[in-house]
Amino acid sequence: MKPEPTSEQELLERAKNIAGVNLANLAQEAGIAVPPDLRRDKGWVGQLLEWHLGAIAGSKPTQDFEKLGIELKTIPISYSGKPLETTFVCVAPLTGVHGLTWETSHVRNKLSRVLWIPVEGEREIPLGERCVGSPLIWSPTASEELQLKEDWEELMEFIVLGRIEQITARHGQVLQLRPKAANGRVLTEAYGASGKPIKTLPRGFYLRTQFTESILARHFV
Structure with a gap:
C-alpha cells in the first residue's frame, strides 16, 4: 500500500493520476487479483483504490483518511455518467441510540468531506x-x-421508538436505511415497540442515487 497522503492536495493529485486507468492495470500494480465480477467482492474496487491512494482506516468508523478528515467513496456510473446504485455511508446504530444527535453522528462525520471517484x-x-x-x-x-x-x-426516531421494522426504502428524501448483511441469517440486537430486545437484520445508511447524481452533475458540467 502507498503511504498515507499528508495533504488534501496530495490526495487529489494521486486520484487524478489514476483517472483514465483501467482496474486491471491498477490491480496488477498492487499485486491484487481481479475477481470475475463483484457479486462476492462488493468492496473490491474501493479496496483497490484505497491501496493506490494510501487509505489506512479500513472498516473503522473514522474517515478513510482520518488525519485529513476525508472519506473515500467510489461510485459506479453508467455510460451517461449517472450513478448506478445507492452509496453506502456507514452501519446504523440500533441500540444505545438515546441522546445521539446529528452533529455527533457517524453519518455526518463520514460525509463532512468526501473524495468521490466515479468508476x-x-x-x-x-x-x-x-x-x-x-x-x-x-x-x-x-x-x-x-x-x-x-x-x-x-430514521433515528423510528429506531428510538422501536419501530425499525416499519422503515422501508421509501423513507428519507436523500438518505435511506436498508438491511446491510451478507445474508439473512446475520442478525443483530435492536428494540421493539414494547421496549424489549428483538433480533433484526443489521441496517446501513445509504445515499439515494438522485442525491449523488446531483453532486456529480454540479461538478462535471
Missing part, C-alpha cells in the same frame, strides 16, 4: 476493463446538510 460500472464491461474517472472533493452545502439531517433524524 465505470456497466455490467457488460468486464471488471478489469472498467476505467477510473476524474475525482472530486465535496462537502455538503447548507441545504444538502439540512436534507441529510432531516432524513437522519426521521
